[in-house]
Amino acid sequence: MNEDKYNGWNDDGSFPPIEKCPFCSGSAKLCDNGYERPVIDPDTGAYIDMEISEGDTFWCECESCGATTHGKGSPEAAITEWNHRV
Structure with a gap:
C-alpha cells in the first residue's frame, strides 16, 4: 500500500480517509496535475x-x-467523489 496516499497534500491531517476501490477493493491515492522537474x-x-x-x-x-474520479478543483472534492458509494 502507498504510505503517502495523499501525495503530500495531507500535511495537517484535515482530509477524510480515502476509501478502498469500489471495483476491486484496492488502495487508492490522491493525484494532481502538478509537477516538479x-x-x-x-x-x-x-x-x-x-x-x-x-x-x-x-x-x-x-x-x-x-x-x-473526474478531475475536481480541490483535494477534498476529489476524495468526496471517490468515497461516494451508490
Missing part, C-alpha cells in the same frame, strides 16, 4: 534549480485497477 544548466549540464508547479486539478486513482 529539475532545471539543468545548458552549458555545464549541472543541476541548478527545481521548477515546481502546484496542481489545480485533483482526482483519486486506484493503485490496483486504475479506476479514477
